[in-house]
Amino acid sequence: MESGDLSAWQVPADRLPYRRLFVTVSGAHLYGFPSPDSDVDLRGVFLLPLPAVVGLHSPVETVTATFRQAGQEIDLVAHDLKKFLQLLLNKNGYVLEQLYSPLVVEGGPELAELRTLARGAITRHVYHHYAGFARHQQQLLAAAQPPTVKMLLYLYRVLLTGIWLLRTGEVEAHLPTLSQQFGLPFLADLIAQKRQEHADLPETALAAHEAPLARLQAELEAAFAATALPNTPTNTAALEEFLIRLRLEGR
Numbered sequence: 001m002e003s004g005d006l007s008a009w010q011v012p013a014d015r016l017p018y019r020r021l022f023v024t025v026s027g028a029h030l031y032g033f034p035s036p037d038s039d040v041d042l043r044g045v046f047l048l049p050l051p052a053v054v055g056l057h058s059p060v061e062t063v064t065a066t067f068r069q070a071g072q073e074i075d076l077v078a079h080d081l082k083k084f085l086q087l088l089l090n091k092n093g094y095v096l097e098q099l100y101s102p103l104v105v106e107g108g109p110e111l112a113e114l115r116t117l118a119r120g121a122i123t124r125h126v127y128h129h130y131a132g133f134a135r136h137q138q139q140l141l142a143a144a145q146p147p148t149v150k151m152l153l154y155l156y157r158v159l160l161t162g163i164w165l166l167r168t169g170e171v172e173a174h175l176p177t178l179s180q181q182f183g184l185p186f187l188a189d190l191i192a193q194k195r196q197e198h199a200d201l202p203e204t205a206l207a208a209h210e211a212p213l214a215r216l217q218a219e220l221e222a223a224f225a226a227t228a229l230p231n232t233p234t235n236t237a238a239l240e241e242f243l244i245r246l247r248l249e250g251r
Contacts, residue, residue, distance in 0.1 A: 015063075020046050101173070123230050146200040146201060175187060
C-alpha cells in the first residue's frame with residue numbers, strides 16, 4: 001500500500017478508545033520487504049485520561065488488538081505516553097523506529113513535537129538493542145531447518161539500522177534505502193525472493209553471506225566505539241514536562 005492510502009489502516013475507536021498521539025506502520029512494510037499476505041504491524045501512542053492514572057487501580061498501559069481492515073490482518077500494539085517514554089529512555093530501538101516511521105497512519109502536532117524531543121533520548125547505548133537483536137537473529141538462522149530469506153533479511157536490516165543510527169543519529173529502518181547507502185545491491189534479489197514469504201535458503205547460499213555479515217558486525221562494533229551520540233539522555237526533564245502538560249490538557 002502506498003503512503004497516500006494509509007488512511008485505510010486507521011484504527012477503529014473501539015480498538016483504541018483513547019486520544020491517540022500517533023499510529024505508525026512498523027514491521028515488514030516499514031522495512032521495505034512485505035509479502036502480498038504480510039500482516040500490517042501498527043504501533044502507536046495514546047494518552048490515558050487523568051482519572052485513570054491517579055485513581056486506585058493500576059491502568060492498562062498497553063493495548064493490543066488483532067483485526068482485519070482494508071482486506072488485511074492488522075496487528076496493533078499501542079502504549080500510554082508514560083510507558084512509551086520510559087521505553088524510549090531505556091535505549092529501545094523498537095520505539096525509536098515506531099516514532100520515526102515515515103508511514104504515519106494517524107499523527108499531528110504532538111507527534112512532530114515528540115519527534116523533536118526524542119532526539120535528546122537517543123544515546124550510544126542503542127547499540128545494545130541492535131547488537132542483541134542481531135545475535136538473536138543469528139541464533140535463529142543457525143537453528144532453522146531450513147533457514148529462510150526472511151530471517152536473513154531481518155539480520156541485515158537490524159545490523160544496517162544499528163550502524164546507521166550510531167554513525168548519523170538518524171533512524172532508518174527501510175532496507176532498500178540502507179542497501180543503497182551501504183553498497184549492497186545483492187539485497188534487492190533477497191527482497192524479491194521474500195515476496196514468496198517462506199522462501200528457503202540453500203546451505204550454499206547462506207554460506208555466501210557469512211563474510212558480509214561478519215563485516216557488518218565489525219562495523220557495528222566500530223560505530224559503537226566511535227559514535228558521537230551521548231552516553232545518557234540529555235532532555236529527560238523536557239520529556240517529563242511534555243508528558244505532564246499533555247496529561248493535564250487531556251483530563
